[in-house]
Amino acid sequence: MAAAPNSEARAGLKLISPTAIYVILLLAVPLATVLIYSVLTGGRGNVSLPITGENYAQLWSKSVYGYILFKSLMVALIVTFITVILAYPVAYFVSFHVKPERKSLWLFLITIPFWTSYIIRVSLWFVILGYGGIVDSALASLGLPPLNIASYSILSIIIVLAHAYAPFAVLPIFVSLEKVDRSLLEAGQDLGESRWVTFLRVTLPLSMPGVIAAALIVFIPTVGDYVTPELVGDGKEPMIANLIETQLLKLQNFPQGSAFAVVSMLMVGIVSVAFVLWNRRFIGGQK
Amino acid sequence: MKAPYLRAFTLFYLLFLYSPILLLPIFAFNDGKVVAFPLQGFTGKWFGEMFADQNLRIAAKNSLIIALSVATLSTVLGIFAARASVRYRFPGKAPLMGLIMLPLVLPEMIVAMALLVVLLSMGVPLSLFTVIVGQVLICTPFAVAILTSAFQSLDRSLEEAAMDLGETTWSTFRLIVLPLVMPGIMASFLICFTISFDEFIISNFLGSGQPILSVYIFGQFRFPAKVPSMLALGTVLVCFSIILLGFAEYMRRRGIAKAGGKDSGGFL
Numbered sequence: 001m002a003a004a005p006n007s008e009a010r011a012g013l014k015l016i017s018p019t020a021i022y023v024i025l026l027l028a029v030p031l032a033t034v035l036i037y038s039v040l041t042g043g044r045g046n047v048s049l050p051i052t053g054e055n056y057a058q059l060w061s062k063s064v065y066g067y068i069l070f071k072s073l074m075v076a077l078i079v080t081f082i083t084v085i086l087a088y089p090v091a092y093f094v095s096f097h098v099k100p101e102r103k104s105l106w107l108f109l110i111t112i113p114f115w116t117s118y119i120i121r122v123s124l125w126f127v128i129l130g131y132g133g134i135v136d137s138a139l140a141s142l143g144l145p146p147l148n149i150a151s152y153s154i155l156s157i158i159i160v161l162a163h164a165y166a167p168f169a170v171l172p173i174f175v176s177l178e179k180v181d182r183s184l185l186e187a188g189q190d191l192g193e194s195r196w197v198t199f200l201r202v203t204l205p206l207s208m209p210g211v212i213a214a215a216l217i218v219f220i221p222t223v224g225d226y227v228t229p230e231l232v233g234d235g236k237e238p239m240i241a242n243l244i245e246t247q248l249l250k251l252q253n254f255p256q257g258s259a260f261a262v263v264s265m266l267m268v269g270i271v272s273v274a275f276v277l278w279n280r281r282f283i284g285g286q287k
Numbered sequence: 288m289k290a291p292y293l294r295a296f297t298l299f300y301l302l303f304l305y306s307p308i309l310l311l312p313i314f315a316f317n318d319g320k321v322v323a324f325p326l327q328g329f330t331g332k333w334f335g336e337m338f339a340d341q342n343l344r345i346a347a348k349n350s351l352i353i354a355l356s357v358a359t360l361s362t363v364l365g366i367f368a369a370r371a372s373v374r375y376r377f378p379g380k381a382p383l384m385g386l387i388m389l390p391l392v393l394p395e396m397i398v399a400m401a402l403l404v405v406l407l408s409m410g411v412p413l414s415l416f417t418v419i420v421g422q423v424l425i426c427t428p429f430a431v432a433i434l435t436s437a438f439q440s441l442d443r444s445l446e447e448a449a450m451d452l453g454e455t456t457w458s459t460f461r462l463i464v465l466p467l468v469m470p471g472i473m474a475s476f477l478i479c480f481t482i483s484f485d486e487f488i489i490s491n492f493l494g495s496g497q498p499i500l501s502v503y504i505f506g507q508f509r510f511p512a513k514v515p516s517m518l519a520l521g522t523v524l525v526c527f528s529i530i531l532l533g534f535a536e537y538m539r540r541r542g543i544a545k546a547g548g549k550d551s552g553g554f555l
Contacts, residue, residue, distance in 0.1 A: 011375055012375025013378075022423070022427075024386070029405065030401035030402045033401065033404060034397075034401045089297070119504050124307040124311065163303065220392055226487075241394065245492070248400055249403075272392070
């Protein structure tokens with residue numbers, strides 16, 4: 001009972017229209033507004049016409065803005081790297097060494113912490129790493145000097161973010177490892193390669209799409225994280241989300257805040273495209 | 288195949304993932320004002336303090352209202368989008384679906400701030416309602432992802448059979464499709480509820496200081512004296528979300544089994 005293409009198109013559009021209208025009005029329009037605001041002149045709490053590149057120029061002229069952007073990017077990249085490196089062996093273990101019927105239980109165990117209150121998890125780190133906190137008091141009861149990790153703001157931000165987004169990374173890597181044809185591995189070993197070389201030359205390249213997906217999934221929320229720098233870094237090491245908040249809400253400078261929002265979207269976009277292009281190399285090799 | 292190092296590493300990794308959550312109950316029952324070792328002995332007083340906290344109750348009530356509304360709205364919007372994308376081909380499908388799923392790949396802060404700028408410029412007062420509106424944007428992609436797989440595992444010939452037997456499009460949907468994707472709908476509702484209940488950024492910025500649970504918790508952690516009762520609250524919340532998630536996972540599996548599919552693992 002194939003409907004004529006035209007009526008099918010109409011039925012589909014009709015069905016999707018509530019959701020489509022919702023996201024167009026409340027997502028596309030606001031994003032477009034931000035884009036337009038970012039090239040307007042701003043007063044306190046209002047915007048006015050002369051179109052200007054001043055808001056973007058500020059990024060270069062005020063070194064503190066550039067520093068915060070650079071820092072956000074670096075923190076996010078480091079967190080992404082750590083998270084993916086730690087997640088890979090775990091995904092590998094679950095995919096290759098766990099009995100098929102128990103795999104979903106393991107995955108469930110890994111994902112649970114992600115679904116439990118983000119705010120409580122992050123706040124807890126504040127208590128764990130802080131001065132006289134759990135780490136330091138545990139060290140003290142062993143007779144060791146305190147580390148006072150929280151005083152190294154950026155380090156503690158990295159630890160907390162790497163923990164918060166860890167479960168995100170395991171799933172995509174696991175999925176791509178599951179797709180690796182096991183007979184290829186046997187073939188590699190039959191042809192005289194050692195296990196390690198087989199891993200490097202067969203398994204790792206074949207699972208790269210998952211690794212890159214994992215990197216993206218971790219990178220995007222990390223670069224825009226607001227809570228962790230605010231709480232763990234004690235607000236001393238703001239990242240880009242905190243900068244946007246300061247401009248938009250505290251200073252009510254809509255155009256400047258919008259420009260930062262656009263730049264951070266561009267940053268996410270560029271890094272994502274770079275990851276995807278990198279990914280294409282591996283898909284190309286896979287045929 | 289044995290892999291002792293990998294197994295040890297994985298267990299260690301799980302321990303790292305769970306360590307804050309394991310510390311929660313330990314210090315929630317610890318009889319000391321300072322959250323530090325050595326432990327001071329067992330007490331339930333932090334739970335008492337938590338239940339006596341009037342502001343906390345208001346915040347919890349607001350969060351419940353928000354989460355229920357968001358879960359309902361997102362799931363309904365998700366059903367429309369998922370059904371349309373699985374069942375029909377139409378012009379503009381890819382960009383529309385891309386826009387709907389966009390919040391998954393945008394930092395939440397951007398979504399919140401873009402919406403906030405528009406609301407402030409239009410002079411819309413911030414309230415629980417604006418929080419709901421914003422959170423629906425964040426939750427809908429998750430609803431769509433879950434529901435798409437539910438609709439995909441649906442056997443289309445069942446619908447065609449019903450139509451041939453004289454049912455209308457709507458009655459087919461109600462009698463055949465809806466019962467079969469019900470587990471997916473439940474899973475989507477529960478996941479959206481959990482995400483919304485936990486959500487901070489939109490609650491904080493679009494809520495204009497209304498007491499909402501996540502915002503309240505964030506504020507209380509700044510006062511050391513309040514931390515132990517927040518840990519008690521955390522313990523309760525963790526138990527709560529594990530129960531919800533266990534239930535969601537159960538529904539998801541039942542749905543797949545019902546539709547005769549094979550389990551392909553987790554939520555995402």
